[in-house]
Amino acid sequence: MPYKVIIIGSGPAGWTAAIYAGRAELAPLVFEGKEPGGQLMSTTAVENFPGFPEGIQGPDLMDQMRKQAQRFGTEILSQTVEQVDFSTRPFKVTSQGRVYEADAVIISTGASARRLGLESEQKFYGRGVSACATCDGFFFKNKKVAVVGGGDAAMEEAMFLTRFATQVVLVHRRENFRASKIMQDRVAANPKISIIRNAEVLEIFGQDATRVTGIRLKNTLTGEVSELETEGVFVAIGHSPNTKLFENILDLNEQGYIKTKPGTTQTSVPGVLAAGDVQDSVYRQAITAAGSGCMAAIEAERMLREV
Amino acid sequence: MSLELNEANFDSEVLQSTVPVLVDFWAPWCGSCRSMAPMVDTFAAEVDPGQLKVSKCNADENSALAARFNILAIPAFIIFKQGQEVARFSGSFSPEEFKEKVMSHLKV
Numbered sequence: 001m002p003y004k005v006i007i008i009g010s011g012p013a014g015w016t017a018a019i020y021a022g023r024a025e026l027a028p029l030v031f032e033g034k035e036p037g038g039q040l041m042s043t044t045a046v047e048n049f050p051g052f053p054e055g056i057q058g059p060d061l062m063d064q065m066r067k068q069a070q071r072f073g074t075e076i077l078s079q080t081v082e083q084v085d086f087s088t089r090p091f092k093v094t095s096q097g098r099v100y101e102a103d104a105v106i107i108s109t110g111a112s113a114r115r116l117g118l119e120s121e122q123k124f125y126g127r128g129v130s131a132c133a134t135c136d137g138f139f140f141k142n143k144k145v146a147v148v149g150g151g152d153a154a155m156e157e158a159m160f161l162t163r164f165a166t167q168v169v170l171v172h173r174r175e176n177f178r179a180s181k182i183m184q185d186r187v188a189a190n191p192k193i194s195i196i197r198n199a200e201v202l203e204i205f206g207q208d209a210t211r212v213t214g215i216r217l218k219n220t221l222t223g224e225v226s227e228l229e230t231e232g233v234f235v236a237i238g239h240s241p242n243t244k245l246f247e248n249i250l251d252l253n254e255q256g257y258i259k260t261k262p263g264t265t266q267t268s269v270p271g272v273l274a275a276g277d278v279q280d281s282v283y284r285q286a287i288t289a290a291g292s293g294c295m296a297a298i299e300a301e302r303m304l305r306e307v
Numbered sequence: 308m309s310l311e312l313n314e315a316n317f318d319s320e321v322l323q324s325t326v327p328v329l330v331d332f333w334a335p336w337c338g339s340c341r342s343m344a345p346m347v348d349t350f351a352a353e354v355d356p357g358q359l360k361v362s363k364c365n366a367d368e369n370s371a372l373a374a375r376f377n378i379l380a381i382p383a384f385i386i387f388k389q390g391q392e393v394a395r396f397s398g399s400f401s402p403e404e405f406k407e408k409v410m411s412h413l414k415v
Contacts, residue, residue: 033401035399036399041339042338044336059338078346078401080401096403125397126380127379132337132380135334135340135380136381139380232379
């Protein structure tokens with residue numbers, strides 16, 4: 001017997017879809033994937049999710065969504081999907097060599113932190129290079145660190161790191177920041193944060209392979225190369241959608257996001273729906289992801305009723 | 308249940324252990340650590356205790372140990388054999404990837 005609905009991904013979009021599908025007695029199956037809970041698992045206080053006037057910790061919010069989905073009969077597999085076949089119905093989803101079938105699939109694989117793409121970044125990953133200030137900032141007490149990026153996330157990481165580090169250097173490859181005015185103002189007012197503009201990271205270097213000691217920067221205007229001493233490098237240069245699995249299967253836009261029919265969560269394959277950051281390069285909020293997860297579940301339910 | 312490590316028992320449980328030891332350095336404020344925890348517990352229950360001891364160390368409460376082993380990112384998984392670090396990896400993994408990574412260091 002195929003499942004009625006399979007949901008791939010376990011961020012706010014995936015769990016909301018599961019809550020709605022579960023309440024509609026569709027007994028959904030959720031594949032949690034490689035980063036269970038999604039991006040909110042590496043945040044601290046979420047202050048803009050309605051219903052939590054005092055804020056809520058990102059991981060706590062995700063725990064609660066997961067529990068709520070379970071309450072309505074969601075089956076959960078802590079596995080990653082390796083392959084999908086949407087060419088015939090029922091759709092096929094493969095994980096750990098086993099094939100699962102479903103009448104409808106909701107894709108909520110989200111987005112993952114982008115990396116610089118340097119070999120030296122890979123080499124020092126977890127040894128001074130980090131993509132999660134809230135996880136790793138603690139280990140940089142009384143050290144000097146660098147944050148690479150120019151958006152709100154980079155500003156937030158820089159602010160957060162001032163709790164531990166003696167000095168935080170924000171490195172941005174352009175002149176102007178993408179970050180909101182309020183975050184830029186907070187950063188500018190913080191005496192522990194200094195800013196280097198128009199600088200591209202060429203290389204991260206260190207002592208053998210266990211400790212970062214600095215980064216090599218290139219001024220994008222003059223071409224001048226300089227070195228910045230730092231023991232930590234926090235990369236906050238945005239996110240890219242997790243759509244590798246769906247290349248040549250679903251229509252994606254130039255940035256790799258899944259295309260959906262405006263006002264719906266329908267992809268280029270009828271019966272396959274997409275919700276959350278995997279199809280949204282504009283809003284990218286927990287609440288918008290949850291909203292589109294709800295839409296996807298309702299669309300799946302209506303479609304299954306018609307079949 | 309995996310063994311809880313602290314500054315008092317680390318040397319005897321890990322460095323002087325006759326079987327290889329996997330140490331999961333984690334902290335309560337680390338979301339990825341929390342999402343990896345159930346998987347590590349499942350793994351601990353499955354593994355032959357004569358082959359590998361699975362343990363965890365709260366890096367927040369035991370910051371001296373974190374500093375001693377140069378922990379700069381969590382979750383960090385370190386495998387010790389005869390008191391020596393033989394492998395280290397950090398980040399989020401699927402259960403199968405995790406198992407494979409750990410088991411590959413236990414051979415020979």
